[in-house]
Amino acid sequence: MKIAEHILEKAKETSRTVTAAESCTGGKVAAALTDVPGSSAIFERGFVTYSNLAKQEMLGVRAATLEAHGAVSEEVAREMAEGARRAARADVAVAISGIAGPGGSEFKPEGRVCYALADASGTRSETIEHGALGRDKVRNAATEHALAMLLAALS
Numbered sequence: 001m002k003i004a005e006h007i008l009e010k011a012k013e014t015s016r017t018v019t020a021a022e023s024c025t026g027g028k029v030a031a032a033l034t035d036v037p038g039s040s041a042i043f044e045r046g047f048v049t050y051s052n053l054a055k056q057e058m059l060g061v062r063a064a065t066l067e068a069h070g071a072v073s074e075e076v077a078r079e080m081a082e083g084a085r086r087a088a089r090a091d092v093a094v095a096i097s098g099i100a101g102p103g104g105s106e107f108k109p110e111g112r113v114c115y116a117l118a119d120a121s122g123t124r125s126e127t128i129e130h131g132a133l134g135r136d137k138v139r140n141a142a143t144e145h146a147l148a149m150l151l152a153a154l155s
Helices: 002-012 028-034 052-059 063-069 075-087 137-154
Strands: 018-022 092-098 112-119 123-131
Touching: 002 028, 002 052, 018 028, 018 075, 018 137, 028 052, 028 137, 052 063, 052 075, 063 075, 075 092, 075 112, 075 123, 112 137
Parallel strands: 018 092
Antiparallel strands: 092 112, 112 123
16 A cells, blocks of 8 residues: 555544645645545645745745745745645645755755655655655655655644
């Protein structure tokens, strides 16, 4: 069974809904969830907010947070998750913002991805250095990690 199938099962068991706010994954989390038949019972909408403007307009990320920390930061990921949860009226929201590559900088290297999860118990965040694996592998690793975060929150 795929992780997205487990998410559907757990969300249905606990009568909870989920959403995703994605930047570097470009909708891969939403795609994984909606690949599962019956996912409409737990997933109504997701958000691909690739630009800073989209993060602000769609999720309510504050310009001051973006200016102070940059898009690839736990602070922004937290505001993305909280904004997605609010906008989708979902029980659980995951957010992803990172540098898939190629490129990056000395301060924010390729493969750095910031995650946040917001639910009734609050918002938690983390940063994972996936490494310079190449764009596809970083995006896939980020998608898998975000799905694992959703499953853990529902379990």
